[in-house]
Amino acid sequence: MGDCCVKVALRIRPQMAKEKIEGCHVCTLVTPGEPQVLLGKDKAFTYDFVFDIDSEQHNIYQACVYKLIEGCFEGYNATVFAYGQTGSGKTYTMGTGFDVNLSQQEQGIIPRAVHQLFEGIQNRRMRAQEAGSQPPEFKVTAQFLELYNEEILDLFDGGRDLESRSRKSNIKIHEDASGSIYTTGVTSRLVQSEEELLQCLKLGALSRTTASTQMNAQSSRSHAIFTIHLCQMRVCQQSQMNGGAENGGAENGGAENGELNGVDSSPIAQPEFETLMAKFHFVDLAGSERLKRTGATGDRAREGISINCGLLALGNVISALGDQMKKGGHVPYRDSKLTRLLQDSLGGNSRTVMIACVSPSDRDFMETLNTLKYANRARNIKNKVVVNQDKTSQQISALRAEIARLQLELMEYKAGKRVACEDGSEGFSDLYQENAMLQRESDTLRLRVKAMQETIDHLNTRVTHLLANEVSTLLTKSSEGNEEIGALIQNYIREVEELR
Structure with a gap:
């Protein structure tokens, strides 16, 4: 077990043509060689990573997400979520938009992560075969949820119609004995290849709720959470390291260990397996917005209010976790379904990266300032990261350690180091x-x-x-x-x- 701080990356999107035509000026300045941004004349913020206007998708992925995918193969949970005002480039950064005009160089985080995941699976199988050991077995499943007006909707549910958005959802959020969050009533798709998983993601993304506002022609009106579950069964690494020593000991044991009445009775060392599980959340949050600027009315206004309520609850959770004065106090995870779903990611068992997306234009100064403050608080959150190993594997590891201790004790008795007294001590x-x-x-x-x-x-x-x-x-x-x-x-x- 170890503490791991939430990492925060800042991405400044390029100015749009409309903003340039309207005469908007750039109000952000990135310090060269430093992960620091200056807003206006006197407001400076420092983060783990800062990506300026000319940053490319692959640079963001390599810096923020690559190591998280590699950690999933060792049983660590991970989360990447994008936060920012509407129109700041969150969906583009995450890669859930699936614009047909995007080139491979402009692919977002999720398509790149899916490629790395299946490439890692293939490489690990090949390395095991080259080493002459049994290759690991992998099982990859995916879930795609949409949080719309405080209702959880399943984007993989093919029988869902548009009217179901107004009805109460049957999806429930639960917490197990170890404190992990899981959902019931959600469709899990078992996938075998990169293409199959991307096709599932594309179909789910097309079902997302979007609408046009004055600030964004295709604004996400819901929070989307795409989750990949990776289950891996592999030969225990400790068993591989000790296998040769155990066999050598049996060969050299002579009549004491290996031979009895001329018959070789030494046991053949069988490989021991361990099962590791990991889940990776990709969260595309809806943009924070002011109704006055978006010009939203009717359903769009109600959606905006719901979005802001969820983001406010998320901000309260971040404040409660990041404030050292409130350490050990109540964390309001249950104030919103969004924060309940992300309970593992914030203050729980997950390696988490928050990507704050902002606009460089001076007309968005207040929204950018609020996003920078929001992200600054998230840097103080510490998660408790542990390897997700099934109970059987944990028990095997504990028994293996106990056997090693007893073998050492037995050797000490044989060597005359230990003796049993008359009183049993x-x-x-x-x-x-x-x-x-x-x-x-x-x-x-x-x-x-x-x-x-x-x-x-x-x-x-x-x-x-x-x-x-x-x-x-x-x-x-x-x-x-x-x-x-x-x-x-x-x-x-x-x-x-x-x-x-």
Whole structure:
């Protein structure tokens, strides 16, 4: 288990032709080389990533989402959600618009993630085959939900008609014993390929509720949550590492472990499997909007009010989780179905990235400022991330650790290190304790010998230095005769012979 902060990325969309014609000025400035944006003259905000007007789709994906998909293969949940005012480029960034005019370079996050997911599945199967081990098995299912006027609708439900939007939904939100959120009454599509999953996503996206407003010709009037569930059954990595050692031990065990009455009874090590599960939420939130600017009336106005209520509830959850003063207090997840569905993503078990999309035009200054403040609070949220392993695999891991502990204890009994006392208690044998005491004494003596050797080396160096000084002094007095030098040389020769 580990804490993981929610990462926040800021994306500034390019100015639209209409904004340029109307004379709108750019009010955002990105600090070169720094993930910081300056709004107006004095409002600076720092995030984990900042993408300016000229940023490309693949740069955003590599920085924000690539590692999240790789983490799903290790059993970690992940969430990416786009937030911002209507018309700020959320649907384009997420890739749920499916505009036929988009090139491959302009593909959004979801199509790229689907490609990486199935490419990762294929690569892992190939690596396992090359290594001679059993390839992992994968099961990929998808769900596509729409939250419209506080009602959850299933976009994969082919029998759903337009009138069902006004009726109460049968989809329920539940929480399991571990605190994870799941839904009942939702269609789950089992998919086998990248093309099949993209086709499901496309059909669901075409069923989304969109309408025209004064700010956006095709405005999303609902929140969309596209969820991919990945179930993986693979050979336990710990079992792979220990397999060779276990086999080697059986071969070298002799009559004690492997042979009994001439028959080899050593067990053949069977591969152990673990099941990992992960879910990835791709959330395309409807845009926050002011009714005065959108010019919405009737149903459009009611939709806008519902959208703003859901985003307000989401903002309250972010504030409650990100405010250090309110740490441990009540988090209002149940105020909205949107926050209830995203309970795992905010303050729960998920690696989460929030992409805040903003407009650079000065006429959207207030909406951009509110989005930047909203995103700034999200950076303080800490999620508790754990690997999603099924209970059977967890139990196997616990039993494996227990077996290793008992094997070590048994070896200590065989070696005479442990003994059982008459009263049933365990203790160390006298022989082991005496051996440990002698070992400590031996270590102490080694340290003393090392210290004495260092002292001897130091004294030898000093004697050599003094003798050298004495020779130098005698050589300077060569005018007085060489008898003393000859005597000194004789002494050296005699000392060398004694040492030999």
